[in-house]
Amino acid sequence: MACEAQRSGTAEPRRGRPRSEASHQAVLDATSRLLSQSSYEELTVEAIASEAGVSKQTIYRWWRSKALVVLEVMLTGDAEFEIVPMPSTGDLRRDCLSWVRSMLVEAFQETHVGMARSLVVAGLQGDAGTERLLQRASMWDHGPLAERLREAERAGELREGVDIAAAASAMGDPLIFRMLIGSAPSLSWAESLVDVVVTGLLRPAETSGSS
Template sequence: MNEHRSGPVRSTAAREAILDATARLFHNQGYDRLTIEGIAKEAGVGKQTIYRWWPSRGALIGECLAEGRLIPVDLVVPDTGDLVADVAAWLRTVMSLVDAPEGGALLRSLVSAATEDAGVGTHLTESLGVEEHLSERLRAGIRDGQLPADAPVDQIGAAILGAIIVQSLGRRSGETGSLEQLVRFLFA
């Protein structure tokens, strides 16, 4: 007797297979070589199944980011009471990911994906903890008198993220010190 599986079970399994395949192929090939056809083949589903849930490969990458499948570390900014030291510690953690084998390529691929799908950029910022953790720590710095009351928290976070991305795009690894110098300057 042949048992019929219900739709939701199949959908959950297919969704997981698609996201797993996307993350695996993204890590192995980068964004430029990632195709919906390749993802469908790797996941064992049809392209129409993918397009039913996601309108583009960028949307798929965004969801993989949001679920921690591409950057699996929660990048919390410590709060020791020393804003500069705390942001520098977070920066060292981020840069250790970027400087790791394949880390720079991953970030460059994510930036490339973000040029086609704004959601990827939003999820990248969230995955690196910029909006939640860094901005929260900067607000605490304002509260503790380590930053002026009118410090543009979101713009400072964006500037630091931009410096990380520019360094990665220039393939300049191991220059965490120059980014820490930027942080000290911004908070002086």
């Protein structure tokens, strides 16, 4: 499930001395490394501070919570979260179906649901800098799903003018919404979602491909 945004839109210092951009980036990089090694639940502000070589107070001066640090890491594209791998067999419909089926197993685990809910709350409680990040970033600009769609685009399989981020969002956002409300969709619902999205993306000659 990660996105690019301009660094100038990152969360603003809340109080005290002006933020050191070097320390700021060190915190984001440290958070990204730690998330690649452990779960969101295991991640602590103390661990981030130690990894980044800054004090815990420095982090709390700029971010209210661990969730806000992780949210900024995701929105600035400093980390990509791949819950499940995206296959690349040459059949886009089949690959997307495989990805969604795996997501139904992995993404709806309690740990991932808890992280998603924490990040939504962080976004709602964030400051003006967080708001700007949310407005500018698209979490579907990159990551395994977007890259698989770009691969299909390069192969000439997609209609001209397809917005890759919008296409990935059309497939991924409904899954995230179901995660947030704690209601895993049925397999048939997920497969229908893939069929609708992929059918709309493929060139007319390709839409008759089997699932």
